[in-house]
Amino acid sequence: MTSAPDRLLRRLEWQVIRRLDGQLLGSYRTVFRGSGIDFADLREYTHEDDVRHIDWNVTARLDEPYVRQYTEDRELTAWLVLDLSASMRFGTSGGKDGLLTELAVCLARLFTQGGNRIGAVLYDNGLQRVVPPRTGRNHVLRLAHEISRAASAVGDKPGAATDVDGMLRLAASQARRRSLVFVISDFISGDAVNWESSLTRLTHRHEVVAIRVVDPMELDLPDLGLVLVEDAETGEQVLVDTSDPLFQQRLREQVDGREAAVAAAMRRARVTPHLVTTDQDPLLALVDMVRWSKRRRS
Template sequence: MTTPSDRLLRRLEWRLGRRLDGRLQGAYRTVWHGTGIDFTDLRAYVPEDDVRHIDWNVTARLDEPYIRQYTEDRELTAWLVVDRSASMRFGRGQGKESVAAELAVALARLVSQGGNRVGAVLFDNDSHQVIPPRPGRDQILRITRALLAPAPKSSAITDLSEMFRMAAATTSRRRSLVFVMSDFIGEPGWDRSLAMLTHRHEVVVIRVVDPSELELPDVGVILVEDAETGEQLLVDTSDPLLRGRLADQVGAREDAVAEGMRKAGVAAHRVTTDQDMLTALIDMVRRSGRGRR
């Protein structure tokens, strides 16, 4: 009997095969690098390089910044850190939770090629699930089943700091590739714990957003509910004063998220629920490639 996880994985495999060309399918290692233990060479620093790899002794001697290069690991370990809190269930169409799940499965399928290991940390305030990294298609199905299982309902505001602390404690000490998928709606102050994760691993942040969170549609009087707390309120979406206040709040929230990412030392990829998932994935891989040398 074919399960929902089998159907989702088969659909994504078919779409990946048709939409991702050979250059993207086989070249993710040139985009998201592993870090081996063997030093191989030095080269001049360029602005896109990771400053943590600067050789300060050589830089001081030559009065010009130089980067240490290492042999890449033959096998890569990747982790999927997925926010499954109440706010992720919001959204038109598929909703943020479904978009995050499809992105996670597609990335797992892409990275697992060549025998690489993939694990997952699925986070909610009241329920956490860790799937240890393993290679193979059965592992992708295991992660897919976990992502499709209903998340428990919670009225607490998401503790993103705890999610990142849990991810840092769970992932191996060996440098890994970590994909974080969240809407970043939750308690503030998460930048420090995210910075701890980025210090140890290569982190790719994917922020999933619904368009109505960025601009309130003018649809008259509606009942709105806070996805995190369950609080309900009747509002007139055509009221210009209300729309102005909400626009100011959205602007402040976007500024706060951008500042948090800056402090953590990462650049977030934003994916909206009305985007084609594979188009967003291809664009994300290409933009990550342009950011690395």
Template sequence: MTAASDRLLRRLEWQVLRRLDGRLQGGHRTVWRGAGLDFSDVRAYTPEDDVRHIDWNVTARMDEPFVRQYTEDRDLTAWLVLDRSASMRGAGGHGKDVTLSELAVCLARLLTYRGNRVGAILFDNRHQRVVPPRTGRDQVLRLTHELGVPVPRADAGSTTDLSAMLRLAAATARRRSLVLVLSDFIGDPGWERSLALLAHRHEVVAVRIVDPAELELPDLGMIVVEDAETGEQLLLDSGDPLLRERLAAEVQAREAGLTETMNRAGVAAHRVTTDTDLVDALVDMVRRTRRRSR
């Protein structure tokens, strides 16, 4: 692995992961664990049991409540599905691509602390790379190196096939896994079914990476805006109140639609903006995931 990869990982370990100590109950090394996935037996229900584990068929036959027991799989396999399409690439500074890379490295390091296996799918329309799941710091270094490889520019006018990205994730992750999708979810429509199918087999967490300018247009007068996917440019007056009102309504509708899509698919969804402190973002993700799993 390159010296640049090692420097990036060391910086994130010092600036982000070290600061997580004390912020997460139980320590950041126990954020994600293997979960019981394989059914093994049933037994009589006790008041301490989770009612979601009641086996209603057995309960009906025996005329008393029974719960399903599972064999715990302590070795979690996680996949990072990383959208590296045109709309994720920054023109300079701390763009969505930088946030994606840093967040992916931090998540991989958190997951490997307890010996969990982490793999990755780096996706854009023309180039896909798969990093098979392994454990250890060397695996995180490999992922860090892959994220540092430049992505060739897409063809003019092309848009991201998010459905293809999600189908690739489903085909690659053979074993039931934790799948974290890091994307801005900007691309061709019709990916909702692929997300639902992925979530039917795996535990899916969607992390939407957003530039604040995508949520609220700054008032800068006459500006040139460019479609991040197609490269199409348009001159507009960012101070026009009617334009700002219309764009705000479109953003609100898009946010509501994405929330509904994630809820309908049963996916835990998080939004991380490029100006968010990664420590705060990770703490929020863990706390919300824990509340959701109760």
């Protein structure tokens, strides 16, 4: 009998990966920057670019900032930085953790099909596991098993708010060579956004893609009457009246404030987050990422 990770990989290979093979990898391969690479082209500077890649001779000649583009001359190394905290177990349609698993397995299989290596950092406050970069389908199966095992080991025990800052620092310590880093998380870290500096340091060395997994109910809680709400991170329970206009107003203000703070931190770190909701098809989410990357680099 095949295992659950094996069944998941087979389903994703049939439904998603065959339709995306070569598209996502090609989008990043043509613009990947690092040491030991070949010059490919020039393009106009955008506010998201690293100023270190500005070609000052061309900029002076054309009186407009231009950056140099390069083509990687070796196989890519990619990392999956996966948030397995309690808040990721919230959600409808399989939950945020289910969507994280599908996205992670899809990305791993896409990148290993071309002989590229991919590793993973599995993170929760009480569990940190690193899977070194390897290639091949068997390695993707191992990653799927490790994600499932790590999620089970974390269990449903509440604890402190997720240490997103610690997760990013651990990723930076493991990805020593310049790599393509996918951070998949809800980026919920208590009341404060304290991970901006760590994300900025990560982007100084690596190409970082932030995939923010969110459930629609986190953005817009419907009128459900009296409900018992539990904080997945701390275990605190509160009985609230979701039909109360004052409660809805306060909740909306808190959500808007959190979203604005996360967006501002991402912008200052020069990372564009890709928002993926639990009711969204993973295929469509990855296609949108490919299209965005191609538009940005064209």
